[in-house]
Amino acid sequence: MFAALTSANPHVDFLAISPEIALIATVMVVLIADMILPERSAWQTSRIASIGVLVSLAWVAVIAFRDPIAPMFGGSYAIDDYALVLKGFFLVATYVTILLSVDYIAEGDYYQGEFYFLLLCSVLGMTVMASARDLITLFVALETISIPTYVLAGYRKHDRRSNEGAIKYYLIGAISSAVMLYGMSMIFGLTGETNLAAISAKIGTLPDSKVLALGVFLSLLGFAFKVSAVPFHWWAPDTYEGAPTPVTAFLSVASKAGGFVAMLNIVFFGFGLQPSLWWLIIWVGAALSMTLGNLSALRQTNIVRMLAYSSVAQGGFMLVPFAAFGLAQSHGDAAVARGAMRSVIVYLLVYGAMNLGAFACIIAVARRTQSGEISSFSGLFQHSPVITVMMTIFLASLAGIPPFAGWFAKFTMFQSIIEAGGGWGVTLGVVAGVNSVIAAYYYLNVVRSMWFRPAADDARPVQVTGALGASLAVCVGLVMVVGVYPSFFGDMAEAAAKVLG
Amino acid sequence: MMLNQFLLLSAFLFGTGIYGVITRKHTVLVLASIELMLVAVNINLVAFGATLNNAVGQVFALFVLAIAAAEVGVGLAIVLLIYRNLRSANPDDVNVLKG
Numbered sequence: 001m002f003a004a005l006t007s008a009n010p011h012v013d014f015l016a017i018s019p020e021i022a023l024i025a026t027v028m029v030v031l032i033a034d035m036i037l038p039e040r041s042a043w044q045t046s047r048i049a050s051i052g053v054l055v056s057l058a059w060v061a062v063i064a065f066r067d068p069i070a071p072m073f074g075g076s077y078a079i080d081d082y083a084l085v086l087k088g089f090f091l092v093a094t095y096v097t098i099l100l101s102v103d104y105i106a107e108g109d110y111y112q113g114e115f116y117f118l119l120l121c122s123v124l125g126m127t128v129m130a131s132a133r134d135l136i137t138l139f140v141a142l143e144t145i146s147i148p149t150y151v152l153a154g155y156r157k158h159d160r161r162s163n164e165g166a167i168k169y170y171l172i173g174a175i176s177s178a179v180m181l182y183g184m185s186m187i188f189g190l191t192g193e194t195n196l197a198a199i200s201a202k203i204g205t206l207p208d209s210k211v212l213a214l215g216v217f218l219s220l221l222g223f224a225f226k227v228s229a230v231p232f233h234w235w236a237p238d239t240y241e242g243a244p245t246p247v248t249a250f251l252s253v254a255s256k257a258g259g260f261v262a263m264l265n266i267v268f269f270g271f272g273l274q275p276s277l278w279w280l281i282i283w284v285g286a287a288l289s290m291t292l293g294n295l296s297a298l299r300q301t302n303i304v305r306m307l308a309y310s311s312v313a314q315g316g317f318m319l320v321p322f323a324a325f326g327l328a329q330s331h332g333d334a335a336v337a338r339g340a341m342r343s344v345i346v347y348l349l350v351y352g353a354m355n356l357g358a359f360a361c362i363i364a365v366a367r368r369t370q371s372g373e374i375s376s377f378s379g380l381f382q383h384s385p386v387i388t389v390m391m392t393i394f395l396a397s398l399a400g401i402p403p404f405a406g407w408f409a410k411f412t413m414f415q416s417i418i419e420a421g422g423g424w425g426v427t428l429g430v431v432a433g434v435n436s437v438i439a440a441y442y443y444l445n446v447v448r449s450m451w452f453r454p455a456a457d458d459a460r461p462v463q464v465t466g467a468l469g470a471s472l473a474v475c476v477g478l479v480m481v482v483g484v485y486p487s488f489f490g491d492m493a494e495a496a497a498k499v500l501g
Numbered sequence: 502m503m504l505n506q507f508l509l510l511s512a513f514l515f516g517t518g519i520y521g522v523i524t525r526k527h528t529v530l531v532l533a534s535i536e537l538m539l540v541a542v543n544i545n546l547v548a549f550g551a552t553l554n555n556a557v558g559q560v561f562a563l564f565v566l567a568i569a570a571a572e573v574g575v576g577l578a579i580v581l582l583i584y585r586n587l588r589s590a591n592p593d594d595v596n597v598l599k600g
Binding site: 135136139140143147150151154157158160163164166167170171174175177178179181182185186188189192193194 | 515518522528531532535538539541542545546548549552553555557558560561564565568571572573575576578579580582583586587
């Protein structure tokens, strides 16, 4: 009996999954350390968590220099350049989030060990998501990302706004999972497969059935909730305002990117050969997300809500290359399809750096002003010039103004949709262009009020703690370097997009 | 095999779940409706798995069950937290955020 079991054991390359193993070990150490450590040194758990993330990142780098590794677990877990680039991105984004959280969580009346425990569990889901090539793995990874963030969103336990944000986020997340699963069950029923490569091979040969169209539509609908695309975006501003600000930064960057990677996997590796089923859905979602996100952001007075709507709009920009991929696949243009994947990855990486940076500035300023209103940024330049310059860099980058990294993300996005061409492609390009202008207005409005409006009476300068300063340095560095030398991210995304063949 | 009957039952349950999510006021009832949707998914998966003679369907259903249990645990915890703060679990009373 045991002989039979050993022969059936799958080959597992432990080096290939060492980033995940490192994260799991850290998760356990954090949980145990939190029980052992006395209350006053509970902040040490943040140090353990950040070291664990860096160790995991080091393993990703080690694997990147090894020979290519064959997919494991029956083809459901791939470790290729695509997976490694995204794992690296998730781990760096988490490291920055931990730096943002250290002082915020230690100064507020929060449980500290559990905070980092939940954060690391969510990241574990993201690293698995980057490798997931199977519907079951994809679903488990998506839930591992989501469930800890439901708790994190409600981490300000005695604040009614946080309670409300958490319950809205939870209900939307649970409903979207159920809808997505119903779609996946239909895809499984029609193809008899859960592996994305096998689904892709079968889906092109299936007759054009309504059931298949419904399955694809429902699973995409589920992802639309996760990436807060219009019309399922309304939870985002409430949840972002209610959650502790470092959690908001995490939700708007890492967790949203997790949803996008899930969508990349299923659309690019699973449904690629049947573009007629889904490209129009994504086209409409992209156009609506950009337009409604930006128009709602225009009239916000709270900066966190403004960035929430801005992240809905940025999500719309990230959906544009998906539509370009669909158009390219329908005329069978492999080079443009690869370009579309490259442009999604570039946009994710750049958006992560600039949005985390903007949230770092907001946390720094709110530490003194205790306010999230845009008016509290008035006259910031007069007493805190350094933080003003940094916030200006991040907002200009979000608006897509050279020489900051945002222009490169926007550039590759426009390139992909124009290359896909046709009337639909150009129309979406024009919608994106108009929206870039609207977005620039509200980003630069904040810049204007920081530089030119009179300051409030309280003119004490904003103090930046060591950890916040480090996270700002990382983000500013990335935004400046990529803006001037775009092939730094461009080459990584190029290598990742090669998996499309 | 009576695949169609199973699929109709599952579609009916899924529809009931969606209806409940939209119309019910009480958060716990919304949670119950979500469970109904997940049951529909499981019936689909098991029925397809049995018809195709493919064990993956049953395995997928087990994963869905396990994760749904974890998810509903977190959901009830959030509902309990809100109940402690507000003495109510009616979504209409939870409405401080606007805009």
